[in-house]
Amino acid sequence: xxxxxxxxxxGGAAWYWHRVVTELRARGCEAVAVDLDGADESxxxxxxxxxxxxxxxxxxxxxLVAQSMGGFTAPMAGARVPVAGLVFVNAMIPLPGETPGxxxxxxxxxxxxxAAAEAGGYSTEIDLDTYFLHDVxxxxxxxxxxxxxxxxxxxxxxxxAIERWPAxxxxxxxxxxxxxxxxxxxxxxxxxxxxxxxxxxxxxxLAALSCPGPLVDRLLDGTR
Numbered sequence: 001x002x003x004x005x006x007x008x009x010x011g012g013a014a015w016y017w018h019r020v021v022t023e024l025r026a027r028g029c030e031a032v033a034v035d036l037d038g039a040d041e042s043x044x045x046x047x048x049x050x051x052x053x054x055x056x057x058x059x060x061x062x063x064l065v066a067q068s069m070g071g072f073t074a075p076m077a078g079a080r081v082p083v084a085g086l087v088f089v090n091a092m093i094p095l096p097g098e099t100p101g102x103x104x105x106x107x108x109x110x111x112x113x114x115a116a117a118e119a120g121g122y123s124t125e126i127d128l129d130t131y132f133l134h135d136v137x138x139x140x141x142x143x144x145x146x147x148x149x150x151x152x153x154x155x156x157x158x159x160x161a162i163e164r165w166p167a168x169x170x171x172x173x174x175x176x177x178x179x180x181x182x183x184x185x186x187x188x189x190x191x192x193x194x195x196x197x198x199x200x201x202x203x204x205x206l207a208a209l210s211c212p213g214p215l216v217d218r219l220l221d222g223t224r
Contacts, residue, residue, distance in 0.1 A: 002063055002084060003030040004219065005055050006208075007077075009068025009091075010151035012036025012048070015144065016067065019212035020219075027220065036073075044155040045072055052077035060084070065219065066091045067208065068181075069151065072100055078166035085169040087219060090178050090186065090205050093193045094160035101156040112185035122179065131179045135203060135210040144209070165194070172198040173207075173218055180205040 004024055006017040014035035024031040034055045036048045052073055056062045060082040066074035071091030078086055092103050104110060117124040133141045172194065174186035183200060190198040201218050203211035 001028075001030055002061050003032060003056075003059055005052060005062050005064050006031060006033040007048075007052055007064060007066040007070035007073050008034070008036060009066075009070050010038060011147075011149045012038035012151070013144075013147040013149065015147040016206070017208055019140070020208045020216055023212050023216040024219075027216065029220070038151040038155070039149045041152045041154050044152070045076060045158040046161065048073040048155070049076035049080065049161075053081050056081050056083065063087060063219075065089060068092065068205065069100060069155070072103075072155075072160050075162050075166055076160060078168060079162045083166070083168055085171070086166065088170070088172045088190075089201075089207060089215065090173070090175050090181050092181075093172070093189050095193065096162045096164060097159045099157055099159050107185075107189050109181060109185060112182050113180060116179065116182035116185070120179070126180075132205055134179065135177055136206055137210070140209050170194055170196060172196055173201045173215070174198040175203045175205060175207045175211075176200050177202070177204040178207075 008016045014033035017033035021031040021033055032055050034051050036051055037043055061084045063085045064074045064078055064083055065087045067089045068091055071088050072094050074086050114124045123130050172190040174183040176183055187198040190196050202214045207215050
């Protein structure tokens with residue numbers, strides 16, 4: 001049985017994936033959401049990769065699913081243990097040796113975000129409601145408040161410590177309503193960096209909270 005190992009983005013809260021875990025388990029799948037202490041200034045990408053490797057254990061059929069900044073951790077873990085595939089959900093796609101801090105300028109993510117905001121008629125100033133919670137049900141968003149934590153600066157300065165991309169099937173799922181990493185931006189980065197065509201899924205940047213069912217549908221499509 002395929003096990004989905006779910007890697008959160010900045011802050012590292014496994015809670016982010018709780019609706020997807022419920023959906024996967026209801027469909028008879030195994031799911032493990034990895035909790036990363038993003039606020040710890042003494043830990044960063046190498047420790048995040050250690051945690052994912054530990055979650056994979058001795059399995060050889062795990063699919064690593066990464067959200068946002070988790071895109072830096074997934075290939076580092078996937079280079080160390082056998083995995084069945086990588087899936088990026090509204091995630092940063094790094095080059096070997098690139099840091100998260102470098103990624104923003106190298107990909108033009110900020111320019112793409114502002115352009116999408118101007119075209120879409122919403123604020124170019126980043127705030128939680130406009131960019132992350134705009135399509136998340138109010139009761140779900142309220143439940144996440146206690147799980148919010150900052151991402152320590154150390155992780156932004158550390159490289160994606162791989163020599164080459166793991167030689168496993170890699171998919172990119174781009175949220176149609178993502179305001180932080182607009183879908184067209186994600187498609188361009190996926191094409192330029194991985195040579196793959198990003199697949200569009202419903203939801204914004206936090207699609208696992210806003211549209212868990214359709215997201216799981218797409219995750220399972222790739223394992224059948």
